Amino acid sequence: MPAPDSRSPRSGFAYALSAYLAWGIFPLYFKAIRQVPAPEILAHRIVWSAIFLALLVTASGRWREVAAAVRPARRIGVYALSTALVSTNWLLYIWAVTSGRVLEASLGYFINPLVNVLLGVLLLREHLQKRQAAALLLAAAGVLVLVARLGTIPWLALALAFSFGGYALVRKKARIDPVVGLLIETLLLAPAAAALILLRGLEHTGFLGSDARTTTLLLLAGVITAAPLIWFAHGVRTLRLSTMGLIQYVSPTLQFLCAVAVFHEPFTRAHAIAFSCIWLGLVLYSTQAFRRPAEVPPLD
Numbered sequence: 001m002p003a004p005d006s007r008s009p010r011s012g013f014a015y016a017l018s019a020y021l022a023w024g025i026f027p028l029y030f031k032a033i034r035q036v037p038a039p040e041i042l043a044h045r046i047v048w049s050a051i052f053l054a055l056l057v058t059a060s061g062r063w064r065e066v067a068a069a070v071r072p073a074r075r076i077g078v079y080a081l082s083t084a085l086v087s088t089n090w091l092l093y094i095w096a097v098t099s100g101r102v103l104e105a106s107l108g109y110f111i112n113p114l115v116n117v118l119l120g121v122l123l124l125r126e127h128l129q130k131r132q133a134a135a136l137l138l139a140a141a142g143v144l145v146l147v148a149r150l151g152t153i154p155w156l157a158l159a160l161a162f163s164f165g166g167y168a169l170v171r172k173k174a175r176i177d178p179v180v181g182l183l184i185e186t187l188l189l190a191p192a193a194a195a196l197i198l199l200r201g202l203e204h205t206g207f208l209g210s211d212a213r214t215t216t217l218l219l220l221a222g223v224i225t226a227a228p229l230i231w232f233a234h235g236v237r238t239l240r241l242s243t244m245g246l247i248q249y250v251s252p253t254l255q256f257l258c259a260v261a262v263f264h265e266p267f268t269r270a271h272a273i274a275f276s277c278i279w280l281g282l283v284l285y286s287t288q289a290f291r292r293p294a295e296v297p298p299l300d
Helices: 009-024 026-032 038-059 063-069 075-098 102-124 130-150 155-174 178-202 212-219 221-238 241-248 250-262 269-290
Strands: none
Touching (some): 075 102
């Protein structure tokens, strides 16, 4: 795991890219434990992430920072909001992978960079260039194609896109240390998550201890979950929200390849048109983003 560095654009880019590469191959991990119900996987992610982060904070002697981070008490509301957004995103994504909807999940994360642009414009007063506006319109057209051709709103893709876009926005505005903030977020949910694991164990319906392979994968959920989120949090503190959107489509590209080439999920003509619209929008946005000058840390 990269060590925290200065808040330069270069280090922020490295953190963000590491996070999105890891998230891109997440379907392989969740597919390997698809026999475990999504709520139970989520519970393990929360509990083992909290333990891993607590050990990390203890080793670095940072518990005073944790205590200071929740003062004044009203800051708990900010943590509660970010926790709700990221846990919703986690649960939806786990369910998408384990139920064979990786393609739709990848669509959500292709849309998410453009959602980040939209949120940056609406809430952070970031300037919207003409090509960015065209990219947003193309993404909207892609979603409308799916609605018209398949007769249904891609609610899962939209929910994933907006929940993670909202999480990025809250994280950007909160000025919270990545490790400390993520520890607080997981600690808020840890009691309920631990209770679910314990209850399923007492009822002999849980998967912890069912076999060596599943147990090992569940125990690794903490490191697998926490490391990319720490990298992401460092990146989002350093880069503009729109720049995070640019880097982010590394992840859905890998997810898309997993869905089509590895899991052989159906890829219809409607999907081809919708993805083409969104990919073209990303190309337009990317060319605009690469023409911008070097990033300046946005929170100074």
